[in-house]
Amino acid sequence: xxxxARVDYGTRALLELAAAHEVDPQALxxxxxxxTAQDIPVKFLEGILRQLRQAGIVLSQRGxxxxxxxxxxxxxxxxxxxxxxxxxxxxxxxxLRPEDVHYDGAATHLTDVWVALRAAMRDVLEHTTxxxxxxxxxxxIVRGYLDxxxxxxxx
Numbered sequence: 001x002x003x004x005a006r007v008d009y010g011t012r013a014l015l016e017l018a019a020a021h022e023v024d025p026q027a028l029x030x031x032x033x034x035x036t037a038q039d040i041p042v043k044f045l046e047g048i049l050r051q052l053r054q055a056g057i058v059l060s061q062r063g064x065x066x067x068x069x070x071x072x073x074x075x076x077x078x079x080x081x082x083x084x085x086x087x088x089x090x091x092x093x094x095x096l097r098p099e100d101v102h103y104d105g106a107a108t109h110l111t112d113v114w115v116a117l118r119a120a121m122r123d124v125l126e127h128t129t130x131x132x133x134x135x136x137x138x139x140x141i142v143r144g145y146l147d148x149x150x151x152x153x154x155x
Contacts, residue, residue, distance in 0.1 A: 001091075001121060004086070004087055005044075006044075006048055006086045006087060007082060007083050007086050007087055009038070009040045009044065009045060009048055010048045010049075010051075010052060010082055010085075010086050011079065011082050011130075011133075012038040012040065013034045013035075013038060013040065013045060013048065013049065014052070014057070014058070014070070014077070014082060014130055015130060015133060015134055016029065016033075016034050016037050016038060017029060017034070017058065017068060017069060017070050018070065018074040018130045018131065018133075018134045019134060020069065021069065021070050021073070021074055022074075022134070025069070025070075025073075026069065027069060028061055028065070028066060028067030028068060028069050029067045029068055029069065030066070030067045030068075031045060031046055031049055031067070031068060033067075034049075034068065048086065049068055051085055051086055052082075052085055052086070053068075054085075055081070055084075055085035056071055057070070057071055057072075057077055057081060057082065057085055058070060058071055059071045070130075073131070074129060074130035074131040074134060075129050075130075075131040075132075076129070077129055077130045078125060078126050078127070078128060078129050079124075079125045079126075079128045079129070079130075079133070080122065080125035080126040082130075083125060090118055090121050090122060090125060091114065091117055091118035091121060093114050098111060098114035098115045098117070098118050099111065099115055101114060123141050124141065124142055124145065127139045127141050127142065128142050
């Protein structure tokens with residue numbers, strides 16, 4: 001899986017908002033503060049925050065006292081929500097849903113692999129929330145992958 005800069009930056013900014021939410025759920029954080037805290041280009045982050053607002057993940061308020069905050073509790077925002085808001089479907093094959101791709105001959109069963117891959121990504125991304133990442137307390141499905149030494153080896 002390729003994690004785009006948009007998803008990486010967006011998730012990091014949301015983790016900053018999750019930390020702020022822990023202190024005061026109504027507190028607003030300025031976009032430039034989020035950008036500075038995570039070393040994200042401000043202009044790029046503004047576009048990301050706009051998409052997250054449109055997806056109902058963040059709220060924004062304009063003005064001198066304006067800024068951003070999470071629209072709901074961090075435990076209610078999955079990493080899958082973020083990926084879908086910023087990049088679209090979790091798994092696509094040539095811009096098609098995996099079940100809509102059909103192959104012939106020796107590649108007939110390749111569709112099954114793409115569908116299984118999407119299911120595995122859903123297992124991790126839909127069951128992991130901003131709160132889980134912020135606290136480092138992951139659900140058992142994710143912990144199982146992390147506890148496997150093979151997960152940490154490059155190939």
